[in-house]
Amino acid sequence: MSRTVYVNGNFVDEADARISVFDRAFLFADAVYEVSAVIGGAMIDNDAHLARLRRSLDALGMHMPCEESRIAAIQNELIRRNALDEGAVYLQVSRGAADRDFKYPKNATPTLVSFTQARRIVDDPVAERGIDVVVVPDLRWKRRDIKTVGLLAACMAKQQALDAGADDAWMVENGMVTEGTxxxxxxxTGEGGIVTRQLGNEILHGVTRAAILELSHREGIDVQERAFSVEEAKAAREAFITSATTFVCPVVRIDSQPVGDGRPGPVTRRLRQLYIEMARAEAARSKSDAVAR
Ligand SMILES: Cc1ncc(COP(=O)(O)O)c(C=O)c1O
Incomplete structure (x- = not known):
């Protein structure tokens, strides 16, 4: 079924959407993006995604194309027009179209694009079985905290993982895991605490990561924000990934070696369950707010 997408002020059929060949996203990856999960027709933690969008834009000397509330209205309208119950809303802002030149153009109008993708998130069978990851060198640039559309190194790592018969890659720099693709x-850890890399320029500051750390604190689960090595990961009791569209997903093998007993572990399962409950509650709240309005 053809989707309705949003491009620069217009809701159009995906077949009719047009972007200039001079758009700087196309020529330079001069654009940033966000992906917000949708469950029960409502976005999860979208305020945090829009706050990160602003931060990414700031880092590149760009401005928000409009108020956050206007962006959220566009995202919600796309969810409505595409009758999206579960999946994601993708949002991208580029510096706009200008004749090809490295320097930032002075008067370009930002390009704002958004579309929906339907997919299973809560009852995702992959989260039930867990994923296999392989370890690959991190070939990305040094500002991974900015969520740019320059994702080729991540695509290469993902494809390398699939070619090796795994589901994803964990990227490694100086022997330490940075993040997944x-x-x-x-x-x-053996004591049941969580270890996750500290925030910095080396990783994206995940919205789901932040929510899971907050939930862990509330549950009395010990959290250490520090780098961990590939060896430590392979010897860990459990491993998992977090992202907007996978929530919390167990990692059951690293480089073909089982993590713990090779099955999703209790801490990971508990955090996934808690996150789903939190997301469902947020979805129910935003639905009732929308009815009240
Ligand atoms: C490189 C990278 N790290 C982490 C994440 C997870 O971030 P979030 O939880 O905000 O989706 C993403 C999400 O796309 C990502 O691309």
């Missing part, structure tokens, strides 16, 4: 990496 499109998710943050976490391990569970």
């Amino acid at each position: 499109s998710n943050n990496a976490h391990i569970v």
Whole structure:
């Protein structure tokens, strides 16, 4: 079924959507993006995604194309027009179209694009069985905290993982795991605490990572924000990834070696369950707010 997408002020059929060949997203990956999960027709933690969008834009000397509330209205309208119950809303802002030149153009109008993708998130069979990851060198640039559309190194790592018969890759720099191709990496120690890399320029500051750390604190689960090595990950009791569209997903093998007993572990399962409950509650709240309005 053809989707309705949003491009620069217009809701159009995906077949009719047009972007200039001079758009700087196309020529330079001069654009940032966000992906917000949708369950029960409502976005999860979208305020945090829009706050990160602003931060990414700031880092590149760009401005928000409009108020956050206007962006959220566009996202919600796309969900409505596409009757999206579960999946994601993708949102991208580029510096706009200008004749090809490295320097930032002075008067370009930002390009704002958004579309929906339907997919199973809560009852995702992959989260039930867990994923296999392989370890690959992190070939990305040094500002991974900015969520740019320059994702080729991550695509290469993902394809390398699939070619090796795995589901995803964990990227490694100086022997330490940075993150997954499109998710943050976490391990569970022998004592049942969580270890996840500290925030910095080396990783994306995941919205789901932040929510899971907050939930862990509330549950009395010990959290250490520090780098961990591939060896430590392979010897961990459990491992998992977090992202907007996978929530919390167990990692059951690293480089073909089982993590713990090779099955999703109790800490990971508990955090996934808690996150789903939190997301469902948020979805129910935004639905009732929308009815009240
Ligand atoms: C490299 C990378 N790390 C982490 C994440 C997870 O971030 P979030 O939880 O905000 O989706 C993503 C999401 O796309 C990502 O691309």
